[in-house]
Amino acid sequence: MTTQHHTDLTLRPITGPDELDLFNSLPYVLNKEIAKDLAEGRRRPEWLWLALRGDRLVARAAWWSRPNDEHPLVLDILDIVDNTDDGVRLLSAALPTVVPAGATPPEYTRFVPPDWRDDNTSRRIVQDRMEVLERTGAKLFVERLRLEWRPGTPIPEPTGRLVFRPVREPGELVDLMTLVMDGSLDAHSRDELTRMSARQAAEEQYQTELLRYPSPRDWWRIATLPDGEPVGFVIPAHNGYNPIIAYIGVVPAHRGHGYIDEVLAAGTRLLAEQDVPWIRAATDVGNVPMAKAFARAGYVTFERQIDMTWS
Incomplete structure (x- = not known):
């Protein structure tokens, strides 16, 4: 010792x-x-x-x-x-x-x-x-909002603009995660892109984070247009401590149409149907569009998170 x-x-x-x-x-x-x-x-x-x-x-x-x-x-x-x-x-x-x-x-x-x-x-x-x-030797990296959805909070009904289905095979999700990296406002994603390609970053996150969640992978959802074209995805999960929205994204070609609200509602609904005591999520303070989407969905900021790094 x-x-x-x-x-x-x-x-x-x-x-x-x-x-x-x-x-x-x-x-x-x-x-x-x-x-x-x-x-x-x-x-x-x-x-x-x-x-x-x-x-x-x-x-x-x-x-x-x-x-x-x-x-x-x-x-x-x-x-x-x-x-x-x-x-x-x-x-x-x-x-x-x-x-x-x-x-x-x-x-x-x-x-x-x-x-x-x-x-x-x-x-x-x-x-x-x-x-x-x-x-x-450390310095401030990012400040994040820690968010919580509580039972009884209304979840918007599906509009029919999007169809949600399970992930068919890992490559499909990694492909979408790669696309979502483009224009990301997430500080950790932007930092990863200074050291590796978007594909490498997506594969690393898939292997080291998503696959390690103990919750069923058939919770994961791909959002598509009615004709089957992928728009985005949401990863509802349990991280061993809490039910969470682990990852959510809309691909660049379909941003700006309000789809994020429907994708988030689908992930929230799936977890709420498991009779969970709450749903947790987090986003960077600087990721204003995502923070606003969570607020519209009834998620409240119950804490903040300070991340610091050594270079």
């Missing part, structure tokens, strides 16, 4: 599940998932780090992966009690042991209140965390 002492600060990973109560003594919405994540291989004890002053927890950090991935995919917990220096020391000690030598650290992502800028306490907490990340 790696343990580092900085003056009166002890920096180390947890010794095992018996220290989860200590780790979870700082509040965050993800706390309730950590034990299950450990049991199912999405987290490891050596990825959950503590900064202790005596026996008092003053900062913590944790990484997450898909089940049994060799390396973590995201830094999704970072909390500091009252001193940003504690957070900087903690990350500086943990990163070299968690991240493979020479690799770029995984993205940091954090759920924050939807009005965090308007509340002095929330703003200070968010900015303190961002300062810790910036001092270790």
